[in-house]
Amino acid sequence: MKQSQLFTKTRKEAPADETAKNAQLLIRAGFVHKEMAGVYSFLPLGWRVFNNISNIIRDELNKSGALEMHMSTLQEKEKWQKTDRWSDDVVDNWFKTKLVNGTELGLAFTHEEDIANIMTNFVSSYKDLPFYAYHIQNKLRNESRAKSGVMRGREFYMKDSYSFSKDKQQHEEYYEKMKDVYMNIFTRLGIGEQTFITVSNGGSFSKYSYEFQTVCDAGEDVIYIDEKSGLAINADDWNDETVADFGFETDKSKLREEKSAEVGDIYSLGTKYSEALGLMFNDEEGKSQPVVMGSYGIGVNRLLGVLAEVFGDENGLVWPESVAPFQVHIISINEDEKAIGLYNELVKRGVDVLLDDRDARPGQKFADSDLIGIPHRITISSRSLENGGYEYKKRTEDESKIILPEEFNSMFTR
Amino acid sequence: MKQSQLFTKTRKEAPADETAKNAQLLIRAGFVHKEMAGVYSFLPLGWRVFNNISNIIRDELNKSGALEMHMSTLQEKEKWQKTDRWSDDVVDNWFKTKLVNGTELGLAFTHEEDIANIMTNFVSSYKDLPFYAYHIQNKLRNESRAKSGVMRGREFYMKDSYSFSKDKQQHEEYYEKMKDVYMNIFTRLGIGEQTFITVSNGGSFSKYSYEFQTVCDAGEDVIYIDEKSGLAINADDWNDETVADFGFETDKSKLREEKSAEVGDIYSLGTKYSEALGLMFNDEEGKSQPVVMGSYGIGVNRLLGVLAEVFGDENGLVWPESVAPFQVHIISINEDEKAIGLYNELVKRGVDVLLDDRDARPGQKFADSDLIGIPHRITISSRSLENGGYEYKKRTEDESKIILPEEFNSMFTR
Numbered sequence: 001m002k003q004s005q006l007f008t009k010t011r012k013e014a015p016a017d018e019t020a021k022n023a024q025l026l027i028r029a030g031f032v033h034k035e036m037a038g039v040y041s042f043l044p045l046g047w048r049v050f051n052n053i054s055n056i057i058r059d060e061l062n063k064s065g066a067l068e069m070h071m072s073t074l075q076e077k078e079k080w081q082k083t084d085r086w087s088d089d090v091v092d093n094w095f096k097t098k099l100v101n102g103t104e105l106g107l108a109f110t111h112e113e114d115i116a117n118i119m120t121n122f123v124s125s126y127k128d129l130p131f132y133a134y135h136i137q138n139k140l141r142n143e144s145r146a147k148s149g150v151m152r153g154r155e156f157y158m159k160d161s162y163s164f165s166k167d168k169q170q171h172e173e174y175y176e177k178m179k180d181v182y183m184n185i186f187t188r189l190g191i192g193e194q195t196f197i198t199v200s201n202g203g204s205f206s207k208y209s210y211e212f213q214t215v216c217d218a219g220e221d222v223i224y225i226d227e228k229s230g231l232a233i234n235a236d237d238w239n240d241e242t243v244a245d246f247g248f249e250t251d252k253s254k255l256r257e258e259k260s261a262e263v264g265d266i267y268s269l270g271t272k273y274s275e276a277l278g279l280m281f282n283d284e285e286g287k288s289q290p291v292v293m294g295s296y297g298i299g300v301n302r303l304l305g306v307l308a309e310v311f312g313d314e315n316g317l318v319w320p321e322s323v324a325p326f327q328v329h330i331i332s333i334n335e336d337e338k339a340i341g342l343y344n345e346l347v348k349r350g351v352d353v354l355l356d357d358r359d360a361r362p363g364q365k366f367a368d369s370d371l372i373g374i375p376h377r378i379t380i381s382s383r384s385l386e387n388g389g390y391e392y393k394k395r396t397e398d399e400s401k402i403i404l405p406e407e408f409n410s411m412f413t414r
Numbered sequence: 415m416k417q418s419q420l421f422t423k424t425r426k427e428a429p430a431d432e433t434a435k436n437a438q439l440l441i442r443a444g445f446v447h448k449e450m451a452g453v454y455s456f457l458p459l460g461w462r463v464f465n466n467i468s469n470i471i472r473d474e475l476n477k478s479g480a481l482e483m484h485m486s487t488l489q490e491k492e493k494w495q496k497t498d499r500w501s502d503d504v505v506d507n508w509f510k511t512k513l514v515n516g517t518e519l520g521l522a523f524t525h526e527e528d529i530a531n532i533m534t535n536f537v538s539s540y541k542d543l544p545f546y547a548y549h550i551q552n553k554l555r556n557e558s559r560a561k562s563g564v565m566r567g568r569e570f571y572m573k574d575s576y577s578f579s580k581d582k583q584q585h586e587e588y589y590e591k592m593k594d595v596y597m598n599i600f601t602r603l604g605i606g607e608q609t610f611i612t613v614s615n616g617g618s619f620s621k622y623s624y625e626f627q628t629v630c631d632a633g634e635d636v637i638y639i640d641e642k643s644g645l646a647i648n649a650d651d652w653n654d655e656t657v658a659d660f661g662f663e664t665d666k667s668k669l670r671e672e673k674s675a676e677v678g679d680i681y682s683l684g685t686k687y688s689e690a691l692g693l694m695f696n697d698e699e700g701k702s703q704p705v706v707m708g709s710y711g712i713g714v715n716r717l718l719g720v721l722a723e724v725f726g727d728e729n730g731l732v733w734p735e736s737v738a739p740f741q742v743h744i745i746s747i748n749e750d751e752k753a754i755g756l757y758n759e760l761v762k763r764g765v766d767v768l769l770d771d772r773d774a775r776p777g778q779k780f781a782d783s784d785l786i787g788i789p790h791r792i793t794i795s796s797r798s799l800e801n802g803g804y805e806y807k808k809r810t811e812d813e814s815k816i817i818l819p820e821e822f823n824s825m826f827t828r
Contacts, residue, residue: 005479007545007578009536033532035486041532044481044547065419067458072449073487073521073552074509074569095488097509097521099568100558107487107511107521118447118455122423131421133458138487144514154513155488164421 001326002343003356006030008043010368021218022305023149025312029371031304031325038146038154045372046304048325050157053303054136056188056322057159064174064181066132066161071114073140075106079113083276093141107140112269112295115162116277123291126166126283130174134161136300148218151261151305161296166281168205171268171292178266178296182212186263189303190320194310195263196232198223199246205270205292208242212264212298218309219261224248226255261306262299269293317373318395326354328412329374331365333381342380342390342408351412370395376412378403415740416757417770420444422457424782435632436719437563439726443785445718445739452560452568459786460718462739464571467717468550470602470736471573478588478595480546480575485528487554489520493527497690507555521554526683526709529576530691537705540580540697544588548575550714562632565675565719575710580697582619585682585706592680592710596626600677603717604734608724609677610646612637613660619684619706622656626678626712632723633675638662640669675720676713683707731787732809740768742826743788745779747795756794756804756822765826784809790826792817 008030015034018024023040026032031046042050058068074097080086086106088094095107108114115133122128136159143154150156161178165171179197186195191214198211213223213232222235226248233248235257242248249255271290274280279291311318321327328351332339336357343355354374356365362381369377377400379391384402393400403411422444429448432438437454440446445460456464472482488511494500500520502508509521522528529547536542550573557568564570575592579585593611600609605628612625627637627646636649640662647662649671656662663669685704688694693705725732735741742765746753750771757769768788770779776795783791791814793805798816807814817825 001481005545006481007533007536007542007547011535030536033535035488035528036490039486039488041486041528042484043532044483047482047484050484067415067420068461069458070456070461070464072453072455072569074449074453074554076450093514095511095519097511097556100507100556105509114449114455118457119421121425121447122421122444128421131419133421140488142511142514155486 001354003354003358006044006354008045010371018149019147020149020151020305021312022151022308025308025317025371026150026304029317029373031317032150036154038143038152040150040153040301045325049304049307049319049323050300052323052325053189053300054159057136057185057298057300060181060185060188061134061159061161064132064177066134068135069133070135070137071108071111071118073108073138075108075114077104077106079117079277080106083113083273085113093143095140095142109139109141111135111137111160112162112273112293113277116273116279116293119164119291120277120279123164123279123281126281129281129291130163130165130170132161132163132174134159134296148220149305150301151218151299151309152220153301156299156301159298159300163294163296164279165292165294166283166289167292171294175266175268175294178294179210182264182266182296182298185298186212186214188322189307190322191263191306191310196223196225196230196260198232198234198260199242200234200237200265202268203270204272206268208245209265209267211262213260214263214306214310215258216261216306216309217259218305219259221260221262222257223260224252224255224257232260261302261309263303263306264296264298266296267294269295312373315367316371319373319375321375324352324373324375326352326374328353328376328378329369329372330355331362331369331377331379332357333362333365333379335380335382335385338385339380342378346412349413378408415768417768417772420458420768422459424785432563433561434563434565434719435726436565436722439722439731439785440564440718443731443787445731446564450568452557452566454564454567454715459739463718463721463733463737464714466737466739467603467714468573471550471599471712471714474595474599474602475548475573475575478546478591480548482549483547484549484551485522485525485532487522487552489522489528491518491520493531493691494520497527497687499527507557509554509556523553523555525549525551525574526576526687526707527691530687530693530707533578533705534691534693537578537693537695540695543695543705544577544579544584546575546577546588548573548710562634563719564715565632565713565723566634567715570713570715573712573714577708577710578693579706579708580695580703581706585708589680589682589708592708593624596678596680596710596712599712600626600628602736603721604736605677605720605724610637610639610644610674612646612648612674613656614648614651614679616682617684618686620682622659623679623681625676627674628677628720628724629672630675630720630723631673632719633673635674635676636671637674638666638669638671646674675716675723677717677720678710678712680710681708683709726787729781730785733787733789735789738787738789740766740788742767742790742792743783743786744769745776745783745791745793746771747776747779747793749794749796749799752799753794756792760826763827792822
């Protein structure tokens with residue numbers, strides 16, 4: 001894309017009321033627009049990153065056998081009354097609205113009740129199980145405070161998967177597999193090294209559940225990392241029994257304590273929702289049984305914020321290659337014709353390129369390039385051409401070097 | 415995909431309260447789930463079609479120079495008060511909700527105010543114009559009645575584009591181009607022949623606007639088609655002046671009268687929203703001017719319904735190749751091994767294939783295949799093999815024929 005076509009502009013300052021580093025950088029670089037506290041719109045650059053993140057998640061989930069679907073924001077009261085999650089006394093962050101005729105509706109803060117109800121149409125026998133579904137969709141939560149930028153919002157995007165199994169054993173096969181699937185996702189997103197499978201409380205069905213925590217100063221959690229096993233434990237869930245069950249060091253001081261942000265979780269729901277919503281099947285003996293469900297979440301907005309927090313530096317955003325809005329940023333310093341030639345060449349190779357063809361000072365172009373955070377920068381100027389080629393710099397490195405046209409020919413090939 | 419993995423099942427009957435053909439077929443075939451009147455969730459097959467439609471729209475809009483973004487559902491009162499569109503007396507189909515602290519919020523029924531406000535951050539000079547943005551997103555409208563299946567809902571997906579120009583002339587360049595872009599989209603979706611650019615009332619800025627009307631029994635509009643010019647006129651807008659302006663036949667009986675569904679519209683907004691929201695720029699003389707806006711809508715849910723209505727027959731859905739959930743449906747009649755071989759071969763060629771590997775009677779498999787409406791069906795049975803190959807049938811044709819393995823080799827290549 002040519003930057004002259006990109007209507008967003010970078011800003012020197014974020015809005016005064018925006019205190020989170022992630023939102024400050026994302027707003028200044030023109031990735032998101034703050035609608036109100038906890039509500040952000042995605043501008044073209046941010047939407048490209050959002051889709052790159054989502055597509056990595058999709059790819060790994062599709063490989064796991066899950067199918068994508070999409071549910072509604074508007075929710076009927078009756079389904080949520082069945083699980084006693086309708087009342088504002090029980091769930092304190094509902095947004096509610098009303099039909100013209102006065103019927104109360106909820107705005108989905110999650111979708112367990114909805115999906116369990118949908119599946120009653122399709123499950124009757126143990127032969128229909130197991131199966132797996134997911135959706136990537138906005139959720140609305142009426143948080144009384146919203147202060148972590150795009151990491152915790154009143155309107156935000158989640159990937160939620162659900163598994164439907166005939167018994168605990170069948171459930172656990174997929175549940176265990178999800179640990180690897182999730183770590184593959186976070187590794188592909190560039191935060192594999194910073195992300196730890198973290199033991200957390202389970203519910204009535206399973207003693208433990210697992211969170212995926214990314215070490216990050218802006219995180220709201222504290223974890224203790226056991227370097228030997230690579231596992232972590234959420235500080236909230238630290239107790240002798242858990243420590244023993246997982247063989248953690250009993251001496252906290254021997255573990256690495258870090259602030260972290262939860263980027264995902266996997267949870268055994270058991271039969272709570274299937275019993276309430278009537279999601280039953282006939283087992284091998286013809287006996288009616290409730291389906292065993294699992295839920296598996298990943299916060300897509302949260303990830304956008306975590307990536308900005310973890311990799312962003314004093315000059316701006318720094319995107320991992322897998323999710324960057326563009327792979328290469330070409331900066332033309334009064335060498336538009338050569339720059340366009342290079343741009344066309346890379347586009348032909350299937351590379352996502354942003355070409356800074358704006359009528360702007362070099363300093364402005366370099367500062368904007370650092371702020372936007374595209375992994376590879378190529379500058380074409382009379383000076384670079386005198387030196388025999390193009391000036392190449394990685395966003396993660398301070399030094400640039402001259403690459404010759406013949407070197408360039410073998411770069412960014414797929 | 416193997417059908418054993420697809421958790422949805424076909425149904426003999428649609429819900430009793432569902433009267434629209436489109437929703438009856440889409441529900442029976444497992445494409446959508448009815449949440450409540452006017453609210454549908456997308457099941458995996460429906461979500462595949464939704465994305466195929468969206469991606470064709472995206473492709474054509476990207477080529478026009480527009481950039482994709484994504485806005486919020488939650489909307490602040492203040493922006494909508496500026497255009498006098500907050501009050502329920504003015505806009506009667508708002509869904510509203512409240513923050514915990516009592517602040518009223520709206521749930522976006524459209525996004526003109528939001529996007530005009532966002533762009534105030536990025537426009538200051540005539541040099542910033544023109545530019546083009548679009549989003550594909552759900553809208554919530556508190557309709558008192560919802561009766562046309564997925565074609566008119568309380569929650570539904572729209573593609574909305576917006577253009578931002580410095581004057582009427584610059585505006586009209588993109589506006590005129592959109593007529594072709596839209597017709598390209600509808601042609602690629604398979605309804606080019608049935609869809610007519612239809613003259614309709616404009617507003618204060620332009621005398622006329624244009625709708626894109628698809629001839630369809632379930633449509634809520636009536637149009638008069640002038641076969642000579644290929645243009646149509648909305649019956650609501652028939653008057654002597656319009657007839658004269660466009661050179662239509664003055665005798666209605668010489669025009670083709672059809673029921674039709676509006677699948678898109680392009681509208682000159684003028685400076686209504688930019689003036690109200692303060693979206694101003696300095697022109698060549700340094701004088702502050704309001705930006706000239708245009709809006710361009712396409713109903714994605716509406717299209718899904720129109721495609722079901724226009725092409726569906728007594729046996730079920732009939733998808734155009736460009737949007738079908740899969741290109742090829744392989745039916746195995748007790749020849750699973752050969753069927754899987756064929757499936758793997760097509761997948762390797764990059765073809766989207768659904769393989770019916772279920773343990774079900776042939777009659778059930780054929781009926782389901784017709785109901786789901788995949789364009790090409792290949793049956794492998796002992797009989798087809800005795801006849802030297804596979805039985806091939808198009809969904810749009812009654813007769814099947816035997817294709818030999820060597821013929822198959824050159825089919826469905828990209």
